[in-house]
Amino acid sequence: MLGLNRKLAELHRNGGYIRVGLIGAGQMGRGMISQIEAMLGMRVVITADLFTDNIKKAYTKAGVDPSQIKETNDRDIAEKAIAAGYVVATSDAEMVPHLDQVDVIVDATGITNIGAKIAWNAIVNKKHIVMLNVETDVTVGPLLKKMAEAAGVVYTGSAGDEPGAIMELYDFADAIGFEIVALGKGKNNPLNVHANPDTAAEEAKQKGASPKMLASFQDGTKTMVEMTAVANATGFVPDVQGMHGIKATVQELPGLLKLKQDGGILNRKRVVEYVNGVAPGVFAIISSDKKEVHEELKYLKMGDGPNYVLFRPFHLTSLETPLSIAKAYFHKEATIAPYAGLVAETVSVAKKTLKPGDVLDGIGCFTAYGRIMTAEDQRKTGALPLGLIGPNIRLKREVAQDQLITFDDIEIVESNMILRLREMMMEQLLASGASR
Template sequence: MLGVKKRLDALHKDGGCIRVGLIGAGQMGRGLIAQIAGMRGMRVVAAADLFPENARQAFRRADVPEAAMKETNDPDKADNWIAGGRAVVTTDAVMVPRLDNVDVIVDATGIPDIGAQMACEAIQHGKHIVMLNVEADVTVGPLLKRLADEAGVVYTGSAGDEPGAIMELYEFADTLGFDVIALGKGKNNPLNLQANPDTARAEALQKGSSPKMLASFQDGTKTMVEMTAVANATGFVPDVPGMHGRKARLEELPRLFSLQEQGGILQRTKVVDYIDGVAPGVFVVITSTMQEVHDTMKYLKMGSGPHYLLYRPYHLTSLETPLSVARAYLMKEATIAPEYGMVAETVAVAKKALAAGEALDGIGGFTAYGRIVTAADKQAMNALPIGLIGPHIRLKRPVALGEVITYDDVEFTESTLIGRLREQMDREAARLAVR
């Protein structure tokens, strides 16, 4: 990201530092702490996790001495220790955004309700918030962005996450005046709509990851959620519910992402989609109305046209998150945010035949997977957003395998913060679409 290093170096030279508070010290959080440890002008000063040893281990892996870590849930002690150059470990996530000596919050929990809570706390206490929590963003992101704008802080998704990587390619192409046809990503594993923690357990253990998290990748929910975030940031929409998700090679994408009358698969342009066969990586399919541009693209060996592929073959997940931290703090800019409000939604679909009285579990569980649809389709179906599901929701009537779960199908047995935020966002829908 041009200019960031110079700004961080200047901040460091002047004795300054962006003080980062991390929520969630799992795989993503560990990577973030380690990456920032090698940077100038930025430091992780506090890390919260339900299991404090996770945070301690993350700091150890980043070569933070044991003597430089202090564990506390007392905000006064935490602020004093940070001021003295120590790293704070805590089990009290809510404390971190409230600390005076923290500038930017990163939520790396992946749990929608916690992500929404951390964003609200950060905004309320004047902190920028970087969301490594796309699940929360696609559920209540437009409202959180509006609240952040009003508070004068930045609400942003993360560089390195696939939506952020796609957004960087999109802005490059859009700024240059190319016509953007499609935005997409590769899917890392075959789609298995019935994947659950049991079926994913062996592979998850082998990879050192959570079975539930891996199941959310395998059943497609993560892909649907990520492309929903891209849709709401750009105004692009899925061409069909669930997207096409074709298997293809890179060289096939320019032709594949053409209108049907041109030999492609699309009913419209400006779509989000995914491809089985090009992972890892993200892509943008572009064209131009200028013959000279086509001539130059052919000269540059970008293909025969009329569509061309821009492809980034990697995304470094939380290792790139520091760029979003820096961009928010130094430039007051988001990497990716739901500028268009909700143009797409990821809705809950029954992963098995569900009986009346049965409780829904969470994302990557046994009961539901996510499917991207347009916001208009979501409204017409009265569909339940995937980010709201949890054991506090019970079915009032049976739902067949593969059916969309609707608000009419369920009852809420208790209130959650993300549920209340969603109700508020739905009431304010018109003002949240800012473009």
């Protein structure tokens, strides 16, 4: 991210700015609007959300004069308003990627099917797309990345999100030739795979958060999804299904995340992992086969080796998203993308015993939680990718609590965008010699 501040300042001096179209005015989106209003060379010129009052409040809290906010679902009016220096609030998310007055789209919805539509429309209209929606990325990201490359635009995850923060450590360590043994993140609440919006309601109220979103953190789904994104970006895989989820301090990580034969817990190197006790940090476990490198690392107080930890103790979620916007705009580069293809999957596991006719309600809800596994294991088991679940999918036979939900267990009541993109992606993989 070095130098982006100077690029943005230069753009500002020349009278320009990156015109951002944001979809989703929840907590992440609102924070991003305020952060960008404090920056040079960038502005959120239009925001879409079902509740336009949320958008107007977000702009006002960011310091925008209410008289400078135009509310409209009309494309021509929106174009003219942005050109005249106004910001626009709209409930029509479909309109945003079609605007000539927008350079980069940000998806902050967290809803997989909507995310698929946003990314598709952004790419078709030759807009860079920044995904805060990791759930969509791990389901159809390899296809969207390929589409973006063909269209000459950037498809990217976000800086500040844990996968993006981990990728920065990976790129740093890989560029200077370290062996990277493991990549991971901390988890800041105890794992409760059966958590749901009801059990999370009281804590969510205290934190001012969505019970559904909080449940998706408590049941481990968000962790599984985030590390799946890292796997697909790097080629690293989970050592075991669901990862180990050990409890450890930062100082203990190098000794634990090494091969079993060397006294650690790993069956192999180049793995993704999560750890209880180091949140909100992210880490990379590195090593080297060079004696002089080990000597210097010891001199630099990095530990006694042979493994060492690179640790970043924070990630600022959507407050860092502007860096990915700028990187896509200026350098035509992604912060994180599925460079390795479909290496891992987050699949669906029953939160309770499910009966025929039950609807798979959604991520963070009452019927399913996520578990990471290799893509090879997903193909062998026929497990249903979690990003596909929704009210258009229901059970056709019983699935016991904590058992995998497979394609054979479900029926699709109605197709949607993410299902169609998934089918397209799998057809391409089949044609290239892979199988589901």
